[in-house]
Amino acid sequence: MLNRIIIASSLAAAFLAVPSVAHAGTSCQSTWVKASKKVSKFYVPVGKFVCNQLNTEDPQAAQTCIDQLESFASTAQEIKSTWNQGEDGSWKIGPRALPLNRPQTGAVATERQFVGTPVVNEEFTLELTRTGGKAKKNLTVEICFVDPSGNDVAHETVVLSKKGRKTFTKTFRAVEGTIPLIHLNNQRWGANAHKYRIKSSASGEAAAVQQARQTVSSHSGNGKPLVRPGPINRKRVKRRRPGNR
Numbered sequence: 001m002l003n004r005i006i007i008a009s010s011l012a013a014a015f016l017a018v019p020s021v022a023h024a025g026t027s028c029q030s031t032w033v034k035a036s037k038k039v040s041k042f043y044v045p046v047g048k049f050v051c052n053q054l055n056t057e058d059p060q061a062a063q064t065c066i067d068q069l070e071s072f073a074s075t076a077q078e079i080k081s082t083w084n085q086g087e088d089g090s091w092k093i094g095p096r097a098l099p100l101n102r103p104q105t106g107a108v109a110t111e112r113q114f115v116g117t118p119v120v121n122e123e124f125t126l127e128l129t130r131t132g133g134k135a136k137k138n139l140t141v142e143i144c145f146v147d148p149s150g151n152d153v154a155h156e157t158v159v160l161s162k163k164g165r166k167t168f169t170k171t172f173r174a175v176e177g178t179i180p181l182i183h184l185n186n187q188r189w190g191a192n193a194h195k196y197r198i199k200s201s202a203s204g205e206a207a208a209v210q211q212a213r214q215t216v217s218s219h220s221g222n223g224k225p226l227v228r229p230g231p232i233n234r235k236r237v238k239r240r241r242p243g244n245r
Contacts, residue, residue: 025151028144028181031113035095050176051208059219062212109193116180122204128168130160133195137187145178176206
């Protein structure tokens with residue numbers, strides 16, 4: 001009897017430990033189901049990009065986190081190009097990649113889905129605008145921030161319309177390490193569409209990344225930080241000749 005209990009408990013724990021796409025607890029279910037394979041290829045686990053899985057007080061782990069973060073940033077454009085292959089047609093639902101600071105525009109007569117870049121910052125801002133179109137019914141937008149298993153960390157429903165609200169802007173906090181999912185849904189499918197503009201941006205480093213940088217800086221040799229510096233100002237500085245004032 002005891003052996004059966006132990007086996008049953010082990011199996012239950014195993015099932016709980018394996019992420020389930022089909023039963024992910026997200027309000028953007030259809031977007032997650034379609035995006036999950038690409039997410040697992042490009043973005044999982046996203047937690048490491050914000051040091052969530054590392055001891056940021058350990059110099060080596062902190063440096064690893066920063067290296068991973070910089071490596072991810074350098075390949076973000078490549079990821080977008082690969083992600084969008086086959087998804088850019090006007091009648092393609094997606095999900096398409098939503099890169100930071102690059103507005104996406106179009107017209108949605110049925111559905112349109114986007115997957116944002118994993119949040120590695122302290123704040124993530126999303127701007128939605130209904131810019132026009134002949135659709136008379138509402139445009140419903142589901143916004144989800146999901147963990148690597150597809151479960152909601154934050155969720156918001158927005159309704160835009162021809163005669164009502166046309167814009168939505170919100171800065172989300174405490175969503176670092178998540179994947180943004182955006183689902184645009186025309187309430188009445190047909191030839192009439194909603195024209196839209198959607199843009200995402202991010203600012204501020206996550207607290208764990210800030211701690212990692214402090215750790216690396218404080219443990220570096222000869223007072224020199226191990227982290228690579230930012231862009232160098234190459235503007236030439238005029239030197240004074242001896243005797244000139």
